[in-house]
Amino acid sequence: MKKGTILAIFALIAVIGVGVIIKFSQESDTNKTSNESKKEETATTAAGEIGEGEVALDNTNFDTEIREAKGVALVDMYAPNCKYCIMVGPIISEIAKENQGTYKIAKLDLTVAENKPFIDEFKVEGTPTLVIFKDGKEVDRIVGFKEKEAILDALEKQL
Numbered sequence: 001m002k003k004g005t006i007l008a009i010f011a012l013i014a015v016i017g018v019g020v021i022i023k024f025s026q027e028s029d030t031n032k033t034s035n036e037s038k039k040e041e042t043a044t045t046a047a048g049e050i051g052e053g054e055v056a057l058d059n060t061n062f063d064t065e066i067r068e069a070k071g072v073a074l075v076d077m078y079a080p081n082c083k084y085c086i087m088v089g090p091i092i093s094e095i096a097k098e099n100q101g102t103y104k105i106a107k108l109d110l111t112v113a114e115n116k117p118f119i120d121e122f123k124v125e126g127t128p129t130l131v132i133f134k135d136g137k138e139v140d141r142i143v144g145f146k147e148k149e150a151i152l153d154a155l156e157k158q159l
Helices: 003-048 062-067 083-098 117-121 148-156
Strands: 054-057 072-078 103-109 129-134 137-143
Touching: 003 083, 054 062, 054 083, 062 072, 062 103, 072 083, 072 148, 083 103, 083 148, 129 148, 137 148
Parallel strands: 054 103, 072 103
Antiparallel strands: 072 129, 129 137
């Protein structure tokens, strides 16, 4: 074989090799982005999922569901991407399911534009902020992550 032909073959092999490496790298980046998206979707669901016995609040129903309501209510003011909101979300759902008829449990997503005025109104400085109401008036609040027992204790004090 001629020297020029051998060099051409090596050049072709090198180009094909680089193409394979680039394609593999692109697939790896696509998979990473897809996995990050799935992780973010799961986190959002955990914090903001409305379960059995829970009410989704917004600026259109807050007054009727909370301010005008009789009895004890807990409002979970959260952000879907907040680590502690994601941790406390399932606990709030569990409390709601186990205590239907005893307490009203509601969730308010503070990242929704229409709900942002609640941040100033309730002076929310961190999330999650769990605000406890009795007969429409704020009586207690918990800021940050707390275990189920601590949340139930705060609710039971209002009965």
